[in-house]
Amino acid sequence: MGFRCLIIKLHVQILRVTEEEIIRGLQSGDEKVFREVVDRYQTQVFRTCMGMLHHREDAEDIAQEVFVEVYRSVKNFRTDSKLSTWIYRIAINKSLNHLRKRSRSRWLQPFEMLFNGKSEESVYGSGESMPHAALEKKQRMQKLHAAIDALPERQKTVFLLNKFEELSYQEIAEVTGQTISSVESLLHRAKVNLQKKLWNCYKKECL
Structure with a gap:
């Protein structure tokens, strides 16, 4: 083994030991280590939340929740992934949960508009039919919500970011760390x- 390779190997080992020590410190409840983790990752976490939420105060609140979750859940952390990857996933999941809550009113949009842009009037008509139609719409939205939640995680993430948060493919790629072509493929499959x-509801009422 050459000298350069040896140095690289030693450097990797030092980094690995450092992360292992950080994890042990977190799991033992060492507040100093926790503050170091916050200092190390807070910019990345905030940037991730901000990229998904586009609202500074919300991003700051969710970023705080991320580190609270890190502190509470680190005892269950498995070292088969990097600490930074685990923290990043928490940030993504909490941001997505916040998007669902913040976008609750958007769930009341007719789901056919997500696919072919039909207006509410073209589906429901107007006047006396609206109260009954509103109930049917609510039921369809519940079905849509359940269907989205049942999507594979990566498909669900890009779908929500694109359709409800209205992020571009480029923005989604930056937030999730995927290529634009992967984002396009995931959105299509979603x-x-x-x-x-x-399909049954879509075929009867949206075509």
Whole structure:
């Protein structure tokens, strides 16, 4: 083994030991280590939340929740992934949960508009039919919500970010760490899966 390779190997080992020590410190409840973790990752976590939420105060609140979750859950952390990857996933999941809550009113949009842009009037008409239609719409939204939640995680993430948060493919790629082509493929598969799950309702009322 050459000298350069030896130095690289030793450097990797030092980094690995350092992370292992950090994890042990977190798991033992060492507040100093926890503050170091916050200092090390807070910028990345905030940037991730901000990229998904586009609202500074919300991003700051969710970033705080991320580190609270890190402190509470680190005892269950498994070292088969990097600490930074685990923290990043927490940030993504908490941001997605916040998006669902913040976008609750958007769930009341007719789901056909996600696919073919039909207006509410073209589906429901107007006047006396609206109260009954509103109930049916609510039921369909519940089905849509359940169908989206049943999507594979990566498909669900890009679908929510694109359709409800209105992020571009480029923005989604930056937030999730995927290529633009992967984002496009995941979004296409998400739409196909949703149309399959909701086909009966979609066929009867949205075409």
